[in-house]
Amino acid sequence: MMQQDPxxxxxxxxxxxxxxxKTSERISTFDDKERICEVLTQGSVEVLGxxxxxxxxLVKPHTNKADFAxxxxxxxxxxxxxxxxxxYAVWKPCIGESKEMLDRMGITEMxxxxxxxxxxxxxxxxxxxxxxxxxxxxxxxxxxxxxxxMDLGDWGTNSQMERLQESGRSPSRxxxxxEQLEQEWDDYFDEITRSLRYKVLALxxxxxxxxxxxxxxxxxxxxxENQQPEVVAIDNGCSFSPLGYLxxxxxxPSEFLNRPTQRTAGMADLPLEVIDRLLVGRSKKEELNxxxxxxxxxxxxxxxxxxxxxxxxxxxVCSKDVLSPSEQIRLIGGAIx
Ligand SMILES: Nc1ncnc2c1ncn2[C@@H]1O[C@H](COP(=O)(O)OP(=O)(O)OP(=O)(O)O)[C@@H](O)[C@H]1O
Ligand SMILES: [Mg+2]
Numbered sequence: 001m002m003q004q005d006p007x008x009x010x011x012x013x014x015x016x017x018x019x020x021x022k023t024s025e026r027i028s029t030f031d032d033k034e035r036i037c038e039v040l041t042q043g044s045v046e047v048l049g050x051x052x053x054x055x056x057x058l059v060k061p062h063t064n065k066a067d068f069a070x071x072x073x074x075x076x077x078x079x080x081x082x083x084x085x086x087x088y089a090v091w092k093p094c095i096g097e098s099k100e101m102l103d104r105m106g107i108t109e110m111x112x113x114x115x116x117x118x119x120x121x122x123x124x125x126x127x128x129x130x131x132x133x134x135x136x137x138x139x140x141x142x143x144x145x146x147x148x149x150m151d152l153g154d155w156g157t158n159s160q161m162e163r164l165q166e167s168g169r170s171p172s173r174x175x176x177x178x179e180q181l182e183q184e185w186d187d188y189f190d191e192i193t194r195s196l197r198y199k200v201l202a203l204x205x206x207x208x209x210x211x212x213x214x215x216x217x218x219x220x221x222x223x224x225e226n227q228q229p230e231v232v233a234i235d236n237g238c239s240f241s242p243l244g245y246l247x248x249x250x251x252x253p254s255e256f257l258n259r260p261t262q263r264t265a266g267m268a269d270l271p272l273e274v275i276d277r278l279l280v281g282r283s284k285k286e287e288l289n290x291x292x293x294x295x296x297x298x299x300x301x302x303x304x305x306x307x308x309x310x311x312x313x314x315x316x317v318c319s320k321d322v323l324s325p326s327e328q329i330r331l332i333g334g335a336i337x
Contacts, residue, residue: 016276017283020125030148033122036131039087040146043071045137047091058152060159060216064110064237065096071146091137092237093144105244110237112295114145117208117236119291124281128204128233150219150232158215161185164222192220192229193256199268201231202253203317207307209245209332212238213252240296240304242333250319257319266322270315278312300333307331 047069051059054068069091097110111134118132132147165185192198205213221230238244250258258266285305292301310331311317325335
């Protein structure tokens with residue numbers, strides 16, 4: 001494919017980049033991302049125990065090994081915004097990845113996909129994935145991913161939100177949990193499903209071929225006073241698996257695209273501000289390819305960019321179920337049987 005000269009960008013990409021730079025501050029979800037990545041990459045890591053050992057029932061039983069870790073900067077030069085001295089993180093070692101799941105997805109490792117997903121989210125300015133890096137830990141040199149742990153006072157999964165709704169009625173809160181939701185969870189969830197952020201998450205899952213976006217793999221922002229509903233995408237190890245994406249039913253925001261409440265079932269219009277981000281990201285392909293190349297094949301990377309092109313051309317996000325078999329083969333790498 002012909003490389004585009006960045007200076008010779010088409011007028012629409014040029015104006016897209018100007019529009020995006022005006023709105024990017026407003027859209028950012030995480031503070032100080034590059035600094036947090038630096039701490040996660042270079043700081044000293046103390047694994048404190050499994051998430052369920054540390055947080056108990058707040059974390060529902062799940063498939064892979066996921067530990068709670070504290071990462072402390074090695075030098076005082078790595079000051080973290082807000083004055084905190086360390087970063088809490090989720091450590092997912094490759095040795096704890098479910099072999100059965102890997103086989104079913106036709107992939108050999110999940111942890112790099114966690115970090116690639118963060119980079120995709122950043123490349124397009126979506127701000128959906130908490131800062132995530134790959135790392136080698138311990139004397140035995142175990143590979144895995146480290147992701148910033150999102151404060152449970154501000155964020156919660158579906159079950160954590162339900163639990164909070166119950167605990168608002170009974171006094172069984174965990175320390176750090178807010179007293180109550182400002183709105184019934186069902187009503188707030190309805191609002192979320194109608195929000196642009198939820199649509200952008202469906203788009204993100206289509207671009208990264210993530211079929212595993214169930215309610216425990218999304219964090220919803222608890223505090224909503226004067227704020228738009230906000231979602232965060234965690235657990236991205238099952239992305240970039242054409243086999244998994246095509247063989248599992250659509251879940252979460254992708255499943256919502258198929259609901260009859262959509263104007264056109266299986267798809268949703270995307271506003272210019274989102275298309276602008278895709279245009280700008282497409283004009284800097286190589287910057288993202290650097291993160292993908294060590295772990296994905298050239299064909300997988302080319303298909304990823306075909307999905308980006310497809311969304312830009314249609315100005316819609318489509319569920320896999322409405323793509324024709326030939327589109328599925330071209331964009332995903334196989335067809336639903
Ligand atoms: N970055 C994070 N911030 C806050 N909580 C998190 C984060 N990552 C994981 N969790 C919590 O830990 C749980 C388990 O983590 P995760 O979903 O990554 O594990 P998994 O075993 O791969 O899950 P699955 O069963 O969906 O494959 C999540 O459902 C969530 O409650
Ligand atoms: Mg999960």
